[in-house]
Amino acid sequence: MNVVLGYEPPAHEEEPARIWVETQGTHRVAAGCKAQLIAAMQQLKPPRGARLVVLGKAVEELGEAERTELRARIGFVPAHGGLMSNLNAWENISLPVGYHDPARLPGVPAEVQALLEDLGGTDPDLLAKLPEDMTLYEKRLAAYVRALLERPQLLLVENLAAGLGPTKRKRAARFAEAYHARCPGGTFVQLDDSTG
Numbered sequence: 001m002n003v004v005l006g007y008e009p010p011a012h013e014e015e016p017a018r019i020w021v022e023t024q025g026t027h028r029v030a031a032g033c034k035a036q037l038i039a040a041m042q043q044l045k046p047p048r049g050a051r052l053v054v055l056g057k058a059v060e061e062l063g064e065a066e067r068t069e070l071r072a073r074i075g076f077v078p079a080h081g082g083l084m085s086n087l088n089a090w091e092n093i094s095l096p097v098g099y100h101d102p103a104r105l106p107g108v109p110a111e112v113q114a115l116l117e118d119l120g121g122t123d124p125d126l127l128a129k130l131p132e133d134m135t136l137y138e139k140r141l142a143a144y145v146r147a148l149l150e151r152p153q154l155l156l157v158e159n160l161a162a163g164l165g166p167t168k169r170k171r172a173a174r175f176a177e178a179y180h181a182r183c184p185g186g187t188f189v190q191l192d193d194s195t196g
Contacts, residue, residue, distance in 0.1 A: 002056035004154060004187045007037045010049030024185055026176045030192040034158070038078075038191065041156060044071055055154055072100075075152030077175075079159040081139025083131040089142040090127040097149050108149065115145050118178050120171045137168040144175055151183050158191045 005021040017031045031037070036047060044059050044067045046052035052059040054070060062070065076082075083092045093112060097104050116122050119141065123129075126138055134142070140160070147155060161169040176188045 003053045004055060005156075005189055006051065006053035007033065007040065007046070008051040009033045009036055010047060021187065021189060024187045026180070026188045026190075028190045028192065032193075034191050034193060038076075038156070038158065041074065041076065072150075073153040075147035075150055075155040077140060077143045077147050077155070077157040077160075079140075079162060081131065081134075081136075081143040083134075083139055083142055085131050087130075088127065089129050089131075089134065089138070092131070092142055093127075093146045093149065096146060100150070111149065112145055115148060115178060115182075116141075118181070119174050135168075136163050137172065140172065148179060148182060152186065153183070154187050154189070155179055155183070156189050156191055159193065160190050162192075 003020065003022055004024060005019065007019040009017065017033050019029055019031050019033070019037060021027050021029070036050070037052075040046045040050065040052050040059075041054070044052075044054070044062075046060060055073060057066070057070060059067070059070070083089070084095075087095065090112075094105065094108055097108055112127075116126075122138070122141065126134070126142070129138065131139055131142075144157070157175060160172050160175065164172060176190070179186060179188045
């Protein structure tokens, strides 16, 4: 069976914690090596002595063209949102589509609005807000919508509910459902700290 996401830290680590996801669907992973995994995924390069497998491919064996192709199939939502501070929510959300597939831009506003409604609605002014004026949930929501528009085969979401109140936690819990509705056959991995 192909490994969707696998990470083995270097053997010299004090408490090596292996992450191994072998099936599609929704997974919640708590690991002490979360920061290492995230860094390895963002660069698509594991640290020396570590092993990274993404969508059935051992990353360290790939050439640059293969890494570029693989990178296009992965989405990531950082705990802090990872938004560009000088762009409002709409600009942050639409920038990747405008860069990678500009022909899709005319349909993006309707797609974004449908996603926001599916996730429980939001402040009507959200799309005009700069990240400094957004709540933590709004930052994660904007980053999530941005990632989902790219239709990734593998979506990693960091600390989805951390720092959110009960209402926003319930809304964030819908992210996986919305992902699978739009990316059937994809894999949603929620990365949490090893302490939960």
